[in-house]
Amino acid sequence: xxxxxxxxxxxxxxxxxxxxxxxxxxxxxxxxxxxxxxxxxxxxxxxxxxxxxxxxxxxxxxxxxxxxxxxxxxxxxxxxxxxxxxxxxxxxxxxxxxxxxxxxxxxxxxxxxxxxxxxxxxxxxxxxxxxxxxxxxxxxxxxxxxxxxxxxxxxxxxxxxxxxxxxxxxxxxxxxxxxxxxxxxxxxxxxxxxxxxxxxxxxxxxxxxxxxxxxxxxxxxxxxxxxxxxxxxxxxxxxxxxxxxxxxxxxxxxxxxxxxxxxxxxxxxxxxxxxxxxxxxxxxxxxxxxxxxxxxxxxxxxxxxxxxxxxxxxxxxxxxxxxxxxxxxxxxxxxxxxxxxxxxxxxxxxxxxxxxxxxxxxxxxxxxxxxxxxxxxxxxxxxxxxxxxxxxxxxxxxxxxxxxxxxxxxxxxxxxxxxxxxxxxxxxxxxxxxxxxxxxxxxxxxxxxxxxxxxxxxxxxxxxxxxxxxxxxxxxxxxxxxxxxxxxxxxxxxxxxxxxxxxxxxxxx
Amino acid sequence: xxxxxxxxxxxxxxxxxxxxxxxxxxxxxxxxxxxxxxxxxxxxxxxxxxxxxxxxxxxxxxxxxxxxxxxxxxxxxxxxxxxxxxxxxxxxxxxxxxxxxxxxxxxxxxxxxxxxxxxxxxxxxxxxxxxxxxxxxxxxxxxxxxxxxxxxxxxxxxxxxxxxxxxxxxxxxxxxxxxxxxxxxxxxxxxxxxxxxxxxxxxxxxxxxxxxxxxxxxxxxxxxxxxxxxxxxxxxxxxxxxxxxxxxxxxxxxxxxxxxxxxxxxxxxxxxxxxxxxxxxxxxxxxxxxxxxxxxxxxxxxxxxxxxxxxxxxxxxxxxxxxxxxxxxxxxxxxxxxxxxxxxxxxxxxxxxxxxxxxxxxxxxxxxxxxxxxxxxxxxxxxxxxxxxxxxxxxxxxx
Numbered sequence: 052x053x054x055x056x057x058x059x060x061x062x063x064x065x066x067x068x069x070x071x072x073x074x075x076x077x078x079x080x081x082x083x084x085x086x087x088x089x090x091x092x093x094x095x096x097x098x099x100x101x102x103x104x105x106x107x108x109x110x111x112x113x114x115x116x117x118x119x120x121x122x123x124x125x126x127x128x129x130x131x132x133x134x135x136x137x138x139x140x141x142x143x144x145x146x147x148x149x150x151x152x153x154x155x156x157x158x159x160x161x162x163x164x165x166x167x168x169x170x171x172x173x174x175x176x177x178x179x180x181x182x183x184x185x186x187x188x189x190x191x192x193x194x195x196x197x198x199x200x201x202x203x204x205x206x207x208x209x210x211x212x213x214x215x216x217x218x219x220x221x222x223x224x225x226x227x228x229x230x231x232x233x234x235x236x237x238x239x240x241x242x243x244x245x246x247x248x249x250x251x252x253x254x255x256x257x258x259x260x261x262x263x264x265x266x267x268x269x270x271x272x273x274x275x276x277x278x279x280x281x282x283x284x285x286x287x288x289x290x291x292x293x294x295x296x297x298x299x300x301x302x303x304x305x306x307x308x309x310x311x312x313x314x315x316x317x318x319x320x321x322x323x324x325x326x327x328x329x330x331x332x333x334x335x336x337x338x339x340x341x342x343x344x345x346x347x348x349x350x351x352x353x354x355x356x357x358x359x360x361x362x363x364x365x366x367x368x369x370x371x372x373x374x375x376x377x378x379x380x381x382x383x384x385x386x387x388x389x390x391x392x393x394x395x396x397x398x399x400x401x402x403x404x405x406x407x408x409x410x411x412x413x414x415x416x417x418x419x420x421x422x423x424x425x426x427x428x429x430x431x432x433x434x435x436x437x438x439x440x441x442x443x444x445x446x447x448x449x450x451x452x453x454x455x456x457x458x459x460x461x462x463x464x465x466x467x468x469x470x471x472x473x474x475x476x477x478x479x480x481x482x483x484x485x486x487x488x489x490x491x492x493x494x495x496x497x498x499x500x501x502x503x504x505x506x507x508x509x510x511x512x513x514x515x516x517x518x519x520x521x522x523x524x525x526x527x528x529x530x531x532x533x534x535x536x537x538x539x540x541x542x543x544x545x546x547x548x549x550x551x552x553x554x555x556x557x558x559x560x
Numbered sequence: 561x562x563x564x565x566x567x568x569x570x571x572x573x574x575x576x577x578x579x580x581x582x583x584x585x586x587x588x589x590x591x592x593x594x595x596x597x598x599x600x601x602x603x604x605x606x607x608x609x610x611x612x613x614x615x616x617x618x619x620x621x622x623x624x625x626x627x628x629x630x631x632x633x634x635x636x637x638x639x640x641x642x643x644x645x646x647x648x649x650x651x652x653x654x655x656x657x658x659x660x661x662x663x664x665x666x667x668x669x670x671x672x673x674x675x676x677x678x679x680x681x682x683x684x685x686x687x688x689x690x691x692x693x694x695x696x697x698x699x700x701x702x703x704x705x706x707x708x709x710x711x712x713x714x715x716x717x718x719x720x721x722x723x724x725x726x727x728x729x730x731x732x733x734x735x736x737x738x739x740x741x742x743x744x745x746x747x748x749x750x751x752x753x754x755x756x757x758x759x760x761x762x763x764x765x766x767x768x769x770x771x772x773x774x775x776x777x778x779x780x781x782x783x784x785x786x787x788x789x790x791x792x793x794x795x796x797x798x799x800x801x802x803x804x805x806x807x808x809x810x811x812x813x814x815x816x817x818x819x820x821x822x823x824x825x826x827x828x829x830x831x832x833x834x835x836x837x838x839x840x841x842x843x844x845x846x847x848x849x850x851x852x853x854x855x856x857x858x859x860x861x862x863x864x865x866x867x868x869x870x871x872x873x874x875x876x877x878x879x880x881x882x883x884x885x886x887x888x889x890x891x892x893x894x895x896x897x898x899x900x901x902x903x904x905x906x907x908x909x910x911x912x913x914x915x916x917x918x919x920x921x922x923x924x925x926x927x928x929x930x931x932x933x934x935x936x937x938x939x940x941x942x943x944x945x946x947x948x949x950x951x952x953x954x955x956x957x958x959x
Contacts, residue, residue: 364847386849395847403847406840408907417837418848420830427829432774471848 054115055080055214055245061100061112070096071110072269078214078245083236085256086249088266089291089490094249097266098216102136103129116214133213137203139222139488145192150174152191153206177205181235195350197228204235215239215246221255222488225349225516233259251490253284265290292492300523301495303502307526308339312479312510317371319359329366330356331534337479337510342501344525345514345536346550352534353514354398357481361395362388375478389418392478396468396485398514400461404468407457411449412438414456414467419475441470446496462493469500480504481512486520498524518547532557590956591901591916594949598920602927609930610923613805616798621732621877623922624811625650625870627915629893630900631822632866634914635859637897638826640839640906641690641697643860645682645704646867646893650886651712653679653871658721658881661728668728676868682708683864684857691856705890713883722880732877735807746807753799756816757792764788811873818866823911835859839906895942896921899949920945 056078063071071093078084086094099105101114103123114121116132123129126136143152150170159170174187183201191199200220207215217236221229229252236246236259250256256263263282265272272290275282288299314335321327329352337343345353358365360373362385373382380391388395397403405414415438416423423434438452445466449459456467465485472480482501486494501524505511515521521528528545530538530553538553602610609615629646636643653675660666660674686704689695723729740747768784779787802808826832837845838852846852870889875881900917902909924945928938 361847362849384849384851385847386851389849397847402841403843406837406844406907408840409836413833413837417833417845417850420833424830427831429828429830429833431828432770435774475849 053080053118054078055117056101057115058097058101059113059115061097061110061114063096063100063105063110070269071100074112074266074269074271076264076271077274078247079262081240081243081245082261083240083259084245084247085260085263086247086266087251087253087256087263087287087291088272089492092266092291092490093269094266095218096269098136098218098247098249101129102126102134102216130210133211134216135207135210135212135214136216137200137207137218137220139219141196141199141203143191143199143202146190148188148190149178149185149194149202149205150187152202153177153187153209155206157210173209174205177208180208181205182231195228197224197232197349200224200228200232201235204232212244215244216249217246218249219251219488220248221250221252227348229255251488253287256287257282257284263287267291288491291490299491299495300520301499301502303506305342305526306340306506308508310336311339311376312337313372313374314360315372315374317356317360317373318369319355319366320368322366325367329534330359333371333531333534333536335512335529335536337512339508339510340505341527342505342511342513342525344521344528345512345531346518346521346528347516347531348554349516351531351554353531354483355534356531357395357483357512357514358397360388361385361393361481389475389477392476393481394418394472394475394477394479395481396465396472396483398483398487400464400468404471405456405464408455410453410455411442411447411459411467412452415441415452415470415474418471422474422476437474438470441474445470445500460490460493462489462497465489465493465497466500469497473504477509479510479512481514483514484516485513486515486517518550522547530554590952591899591913591920595916595920595923598927599923602923602930606927606930610927611801613801615926615930616801617805617809619922619926620809620812620815622926623918624732624809624815625874626889626892626896626922627815627918628818628866628873629863629870629889630896630914630918631818631911632859632863633893633897634822634900634902634909634911635826635835636697636863637894637902637904638839638906638909639835639856639859640842641856641859642701642894643686643697643863643867644701644890644894645686645708646863646870647886647889647891648705648708648712649679649682649864649867650871650874650889651881651883652682652708652715652886653868654875654881654885655712655716655721655883657728657872657875658724659715661724662721668725671728672731672872675872676865679868679871680861680865683861683867686864687857687860690860691853697860712885716881716883718883720880720882722878724876724879729876729879730810732809732811732873733879734810736810736813738807744804746803746805749799749803749807750796752808752813753796757795760795761788761792814869814873819911819915826911831855831858836907839908841907892921893918895946899946901953917949920949 054077056076058074058076061071061074062069074093074097076086076097086097088094100110103126106124107122114123116134121132144155147155153174154170159166159173171187178185178187181201181204183198183205185194185198191202194202204215220232224232233255236248239246248256248260257277260277262277263275265275265287267290275287275290314333317330317333318328319330321329333356335343347353355365359369360382363369363383364385373380375392382388382391382393401407406417412435416434420429423430423437435452441447442449442452447459447463447466447470449463456464459467469485485501486497489497501511501513513521513525522542522545526542528540528542528550529536530540530550532554535557537557538550540549599610633643633646656678657671657675660671661668682704686700689700690697735746736748736752738746738748740751799808826835834845834850834855837848837850838855842852871886874885878885896918897909897914898904898917899920900910900913900915902913921942924942925938928941
């Protein structure tokens with residue numbers, strides 16, 4: 052089998068950093084090639100070099116594609132040759148229809164006049180290929196993330212794709228949608244389309260990949276061939292982190308005390324559709340030193356529950372009782388929730404968690420400015436000490452606390468968010484997808500921080516779509532489906548099968 | 561708490577070289593440098609007229625109201641909004657003051673207080689829609705601009721109203737009297753200048769000492785000393801020039817106090833920090849327990865009060881209220897803030913930048929008028945300077 056793509060000796064430097072150092076990668080025609088590595092290992096940079104976002108001349112090394120050396124000046128050059136990249140943050144226009152999005156910049160037009168019937172019929176064909184059963188006229192904003200992902204792929208297909216690059220395509224998909232997507236990749240493979248798959252989900256990679264290239268600190272570590280022998284997840288992790296990861300979840304001896312936090316009959320309705328009840332009579336308790344998980348599929352209402360609890364940040368007609376240490380607390384505004392000892396680290400760090408243009412220091416103290424100020428005047432030396440303290444304690448990797456958070460990797464951003472909430476000194480910490488999009492090494496560090504919190508006698512409520520993570524971290528797991536808690540499992544009896552079983556059973560009712 | 565991080569802090573305290581520091585902080589100094597270059601340019605082409613004491617006094621008086629409004633506009637823009645109505649508020653409040661004092665015989669002090677309150681109420685009325693109803697500020701204040709322009713006309717009946725009592729005129733045309741009784745030279749002006757230099761240097765040394773003690777990255781000492789010396793020389797030279805004329809205008813003192821106050825509020829207070837967070841990421845700010853609506857509301861109230869003050873100063877300067885007062889001021893104010901490096905998307909901007917931006921516009925207005933360039937080409941040149949300044953800033957940020 053010959054290679055469709057060979058990137059040789061790619062080196063790319065940014066002021067002060069060598070992002071890529073002599074990277075080599077060879078993708079054979081008609082294979083699924085996985086690209087793995089911790090955050091900041093250089094995966095995205097490498098793909099930007101390939102697609103021409105960083106034009107020829109801004110890096111050294113050579114790109115040989117379909118047997119010829121290529122010098123892309125921009126993304127349109129690479130697209131013309133069938134190299135299509137689908138970014139993690141989807142690049143669709145929400146208020147345009149599926150058909151309009153698919154042919155955006157590539158309209159089915161003659162002399163600038165769009166032939167809508169051609170566009171619609173082509174769209175229908177493409178949607179059939181990717182298995183998306185929607186009308187071409189549907190607005191993208193009305194689709195879920197999984198379906199939007201499929202629209203992106205259909206868009207790639209419309210451009211005669213030969214090499215499809217997917218950056219974390221399943222990061223925000225539930226298991227069913229992820230499977231569908233992976234099967235689609237397998238089907239493309241049979242049609243001779245090669246793909247490069249960037250993912251943190253190693254189980255998916257071992258499921259579909261033909262070969263795996265591991266990047267670490269901007270260099271190629273190794274390329275593993277999965278056809279010769281099955282590659283275990285542990286084997287991949289060893290390459291990524293440069294050591295064997297004995298256990299993906301740090302050990303903890305739970306010291307669980309009395310119930311400190313109780314939610315009774317919590318209900319919330321959809322913010323626009325008044326009659327849709329999104330959270331239905333949720334009852335939940337957390338004990339001192341306990342890590343409690345909420346499992347469930349995407350759209351089960353977990354985030355909606357947490358946000359409606361945290362200062363009514365979601366929904367309307369919210370009702371229910373919250374007690375902390377046996378006393379009812381007022382959580383009707385975020386400020387009141389925070390001051391009564393509840394913290395909520397959001398699912399989406401960039402949109403809801405951080406002020407990206409500001410530095411680590413200012414983000415850490417944002418939720419508790421009173422803690423570093425005297426009668427409205429900020430004591431900047433004290434603030435700096437606090438920020439430095441958290442930077443050291445949480446191992447936030449940055450030149451200093453004056454680093455703008457926009458320049459941090461996902462794991463470090465999450466550590467800043469956690470620092471912010473720890474500094475507000477909560478009794479109950481709600482963590483919504485705390486490790487989404489974070490590499491293995493940083494995940495372990497985040498888990499360690501969570502364990503320490505529990506050991507310090509706090510209550511932790513952890514929402515996660517990754518079941519192994521919940522099973523590895525929690526002492527007790529609630530299962531949520533369609534807005535209700537449908538099961539409560541002690542960790543001793545919990546398993547992925549039991550959780551799925553509970554969800555399926557409640558769905559059938 | 562500090563002991564553990566001491567080692568880590570050492571790392572960041574490596575000696576920063578001059579060039580490197582200037583390079584990384586170019587944006588901070590670039591604006592000031594451009595202002596000085598522009599001033600130097602006009603000083604040369606006007607054969608030294610620009611920095612004559614009389615003209616310097618005029619420059620301050622002409623720009624005071626723009627500078628004062630730029631302080632409020634900075635907060636509005638940092639919070640992620642815009643206020644197009646300030647020019648109309650200047651006209652309306654000026655007109656109201658004129659009616660109160662000239663027609664209704666109310667004393668200047670009561671009038672001043674009432675007018676500031678009215679300014680605040682106008683800001684509140686607009687801020688209410690922006691903050692709590694989420695109507696885009698562009699639209700709300702565009703409406704406000706029309707409404708108050710119309711109300712000014714109605715209030716004054718289309719006529720100019722004046723003149724004002726002498727006490728009120730002093731707001732703009734008065735000077736700080738010389739307590740030392742100098743003949744032809746105002747020693748108080750020089751004394752106040754020297755005193756403020758002393759205060760500034762004291763505080764910057766104290767903060768530097770504090771920073772060094774806590775191992776914060778600081779400017780190299782040479783640069784620090786140079787910066788302070790330059791500032792001292794500029795302030796003293798300025799005050800010396802003013803002293804040879806009539807001393808420090810009252811307005812200058814008001815302006816200086818307000819600049820210092822707003823610089824402090826934006827840099828060091830919780831409310832200032834929260835406004836930046838609100839403009840940087842409203843959702844994150846809200847989920848961090850910040851009352852974003854109230855904060856937005858307050859920035860508009862603040863803007864209204866400052867626009868009211870500017871209206872009083874402008875009316876006092878002309879000694880008459882005209883229906884056309886304040887026309888187009890909003891454009892100068894907004895331009896000043898953007899020339900000063902604020903971001904149109906919110907979250908970024910500095911008080912010093914806005915003040916420098918206002919003076920860039922002011923010096924250009926003044927210099928071009930001395931040169932006899934018509935109002936037509938003045939506007940063309942000002943527009944191009946705004947575009948150039950902001951493009952340069954965007955380019956620098958990308959680098």
